[in-house]
Amino acid sequence: MANLTEQSSSLTFTSSSYVSNGSSAATVEVGNSLEVVSLSRLSCNLERLLIESDFDCSDAEIIIDGTAIGIHRCILAARSKFFHELFSRDTAAAGEKKGEVGKPRYEMSDLVPSGRVGKEAFMVFLSYLYTGKLKAAPPEASTCVDAMCAHDACWPAVNFVVELMYASSAFQISELVSLFQRRLLNFVDKALVEDVISILLVAFCSKLSQLQSHCVQRVARSDLDNVTLEKEIPMEIVDEIKLIRNSTQPNDYDASKLDPIYEKRIRRIHRALDSDDVELVKLLLNESGITLDDAYALHYAAAYCDSKVVAEILDMGLANVNLKNDRGYTPLHIAAMRREPAVIVSLLTKGASALETTADGQSAVSICRRLTRAKDYYAKTEQGQESNKDRLCIDILEREIRRNPLAGDKAVASPLLAGDLHMKLLYLENRVAFARLFFPSEAKLAMEIAQAEATTEFAGLSASRSASNLREVDLNETPSTQNKRLHSRVEALMKTVELGRRYFPHCSEVLDKFMEDDLPDLFYLQKGTPDEQRIKRMRFCELKDDVRKAFSKDKAESGGRSGFSSSSSSSSSFKGDLKKQKAARK
Structure with a gap:
């Protein structure tokens, strides 16, 4: 290619000395055309280094969000002074370090x-x-x-x-x-x-x-x-x-909000929220006479604080969950802008309205949609992966809009719950465990909102899973303390199940039926006569099909665009997990 360029340049120079002006112009045009063709081919050939795996001869990598992108240092150094200096320094340093294996790697966050x-x-x-x-x-x-x-x-x-x-x-x-x-x-x-x-x-x-x-x-x-x-x-x-x-705009602001003392008190409340210190917030409210709504504390927490802090502020019962700030935004609108599912669900469970709109007519779900890339929303979630948070927020809000507000939340209804506390715990632990198996990301969210992870898992279940998970028994624990601890766990699991019913009603029905009718038999797939084993395996396959169908119904009710892909919710290793649960019952 270089020879072709040199020939065209030589041809142009010679022709200009010995031929007429018309011929010279034509020769120049031919030379320019050859140069354009040559540069175009060069561009295409270099692009192949990026897009075709067969041409991967990269000598370094840049890491972005855990993904390695191969680069060719000679090209980047020739095109960018930054990379030229970077690679020159690294080459000099590498001369002092012999025997290193692998390509040099650079984190984009460092660059x-x-x-x-x-x-x-x-x-x-x-x-x-x-x-x-x-x-x-x-x-x-x-x-x-x-x-x-x-x-x-x-x-x-x-x-x-x-x-x-x-x-x-x-x-x-x-x-x-x-x-x-x-x-x-x-x-x-x-x-x-x-x-x-x-x-x-x-x-x-x-x-x-x-x-x-x-x-x-x-x-x-x-x-x-x-x-x-x-x-x-x-x-x-x-x-x-x-x-x-x-x-x-000297007169456009509320004078009270420009009062230094008033502003200082509000800032102290915000700083307490930044420190996750809700007890200090309570003290400041009592001392200052300022309310949570005066400080727009729930808006602030929804924007900048941990989801647990938001839940604690809501549990105080002192904030208007649908209060609009000066811009016409409710805390739910702020949470939608942040796109944190746990904060959104906390607000919804405390009565936040998903139908409220901003001054320009934006609802919480439309805010989420405007902030979510098509790539993230429509991407397939691989089996066992968590759902994309942006997509999860949209689906939660759409489910809330379509939910019948007069229906209310069903209580957990099961014959197994009519017994004593230990039976209730065993039922709920199993039910939530299977929800986590079917819908890992969604169950995790429900447990986080219900604070189920903060309570101690029932020893009867955890101890039987593996010896390494055996919870030590506190022999000094009084019966009343033990009873309080178990009741706390029941309440957290009950809330987890209720959240599942609220946002995934059809899947919850399948789980209910499985727990009531099929759980004992399917734990022992290898027991019984050959005919009984065959029937159990058939029922096991039907169960997986029931889950997929229920999941499709929930997706359809969310507008056919649910972010909870069936591939992430149904596990190909479900049978193996059932065997583990089977061992847990022995």
């Missing part, structure tokens, strides 16, 4: 410490370095799952360009920095102000003054509260935003 660059964005960036051509953003990584969205300024679209900007700036590719700055400038006035914050942060980290100034003006004109600004934006920018607000 770009000021921001996040995802796999999809990095592959587009890497393709440009190899080929000189910038690919379009893959739709599955740059569009949301809101059917009403034009995808011109939703969070996935904005975030994809933000990630490309972080990569371009950190790796010092100036032409891409200029290009993506123009794209982000177009987003600033169209995107929601919450998404503008991510643009502002990348502008600040990349020292892009024009983009930063435009973002600051947009945020200053918005109704974002000072607490949000101070939690998410560097203080020097916050001060600039406040200065603009004070000069242009």
Whole structure:
């Protein structure tokens, strides 16, 4: 290819000396065409190094979220000053360390410490370095799952360009920095102000003054509260935003909220929440005379605190779970923006309305959809993997909207529960264990909300599973203490089952029937006559089919778009697990 380029250059030079102007122009055109063809072939051949596994001759790897992406250091070093210096330093250091095996590995979080660059964005960036051509953003990584969205300024679209900007700036590719700055400038006035914050942060980290100034003006004109600004934006920018607000909108704020003493008391409550100290929150409420609603404490906890803190605040019974803040957002709207399933379920179980809308008509589920990438929502969950959190949030909220509010929650109804406390515990432990087997991610969520993991597992079950799990018996434990402990476990498991009934009613029915009719027999698949064993195996296969059908019904009632894939919920190793449970009963 190099010889072809040299020949075309030589031909052009010779012709210009001995032929007419017309012939010279034609020769130049031919030379240019050959150069274009040559560069195009070079670009395509280099792209094959990225996209074809047969051409994998990479000599280093960059790790993004646990996934290794092969790179060729010679290409990156030639295209980027950052990589040239990085690899030169590492080569010099490697000269002092002999005998190391394997490719050098680099964590993306170490290369770009000021921001996040995802796999999809990095592959587009890497393709440009190899080929000189910038690919379009893959739709599955740059569009949301809101059917009403034009995808011109939703969070996935904005975030994809933000990630490309972080990569371009950190790796010092100036032409891409200029290009993506123009794209982000177009987003600033169209995107929601919450998404503008991510643009502002990348502008600040990349020292892009024009983009930063435009973002600051947009945020200053918005109704974002000072607490949000101070939690998410560097203080020097916050001060600039406040200065603009004070000069242009001096009368737009409630005077009581500008009172230094009032503001200080609220900040102390927020700091106590940051420390997960709910007892201190109670003391501050008593001392200051400020209520949880005055401080928008539940909004704050839903946005920034651990799910257990949110549950404790709700258990105080002092906060209005559907209170709207100055922007018209309820705590559930805030939780939807955070996309934390445990927080969402805690709010719903305490009466939060999934039908409430913001001032611009957004419900909690539409907020979640606008923030969820198509790639994450429609991705198949492999067997045994947990469901994607974003998808889980959407499905929980959709289930809540479709749930009949007059039906209420069924109590756990089973003949086994009519007996003593130990029988109840044994039934509930088994039922939750099978729910975890069928639906690992969903059962984990229900147990977390019910705080079942915080209670001690019934010794009769845990001890029989394996010798290593045998819980030591406290001989000094009084009967009343033991009874209290067991009652606490029953209540937590009962709540877990109720949550399952609320969000997965058809699957819960299958589990009920299995526990009542089939559990004893299916534990002993290898016992009985050959005909009895054959019948048990047939029933075992029917059970798996019943679970799949029930799961499909729950999916259909969620709009046919449930995030709980049957592949993650039905286990191919179910039979083996039944054998383990069988051993546990001996």
